[in-house]
Amino acid sequence: MEGGSTKKKIMVATDESECSHRALQWALDNLGHTIAASELIVFSVQPSSDYGSVYAASYGSAPPDLIRSLDENRKKLTLALLEKAKDICSQHGVNAETMAAVGDPKEEICKAVDKLNIQLLVLGSHSRGAIKRAFLGSVSNYCVHNAKCPVLVVKKPA
Numbered sequence: 001m002e003g004g005s006t007k008k009k010i011m012v013a014t015d016e017s018e019c020s021h022r023a024l025q026w027a028l029d030n031l032g033h034t035i036a037a038s039e040l041i042v043f044s045v046q047p048s049s050d051y052g053s054v055y056a057a058s059y060g061s062a063p064p065d066l067i068r069s070l071d072e073n074r075k076k077l078t079l080a081l082l083e084k085a086k087d088i089c090s091q092h093g094v095n096a097e098t099m100a101a102v103g104d105p106k107e108e109i110c111k112a113v114d115k116l117n118i119q120l121l122v123l124g125s126h127s128r129g130a131i132k133r134a135f136l137g138s139v140s141n142y143c144v145h146n147a148k149c150p151v152l153v154v155k156k157p158a
Contacts, residue, residue, distance in 0.1 A: 008038040011118045013109045013143075014085055015044060016077070019124030023154035024085055027122045028092040038119075040096040042085040043112055045105040046078050106142035113147045121151045 012027055014020040024042065027035060082098035089096035101108040113121055125140045140153045 008034075008119045009041065009117060010035055010038045010120045010122065011041045011043050011109075011113060011116070012085075013043050013045075013105075013121065013123040013139075014081065015105070016081055017124065017126065019126050019154070019156060021124075022156070023122055023124035024088060026154045027152070028089065028094065031122075032092060032094075035092075035094055040089065040094055041116065041118070042082060042089065042096050042098045043109065044078050044082055044085075044098075044100050045108040046074055046100065046102045047105060048103055106139040106146075109139065109143055110146045110148075113143075113149055118147075118149050121147050121149055123151070123153060125153050125155045 010027075010031075012020075012024050014024055078100050082100060086096050086098055099112065101112060109121070109123070112118070121143060123140050123143060126138075140151075144151045144153065
């Protein structure tokens, strides 16, 4: 960065999985000085709502209160997850900003990287086999190929 006057922006993408928690912990443990001198954003994506089973179970007419309650619960879980991540950062002396989005995680992460001018994206890998990856997709693989910044993927220890 020219003149060193602008802080670098680092984003750690997280969800409720152990691998994303490990990625945040690894980044704080191994990139501590860099992160402390940077702007850290902990980012989480709530997958888009799929209420097909709710509508099927209610014969096509799910009560609006139930849908609202499910959405509010998911939002509370995401906020709690981000608050926990922020606390972990604080324990390492890092002041992190938290952000959330709703949608397809891999696409929302890449959009946020672009919109926020992130210089480094850190995320965890579920270490799925080739067959599972082919059917379920891989957020980390998608981000490695589509994010407009370097991507650090923290893999599960062998």
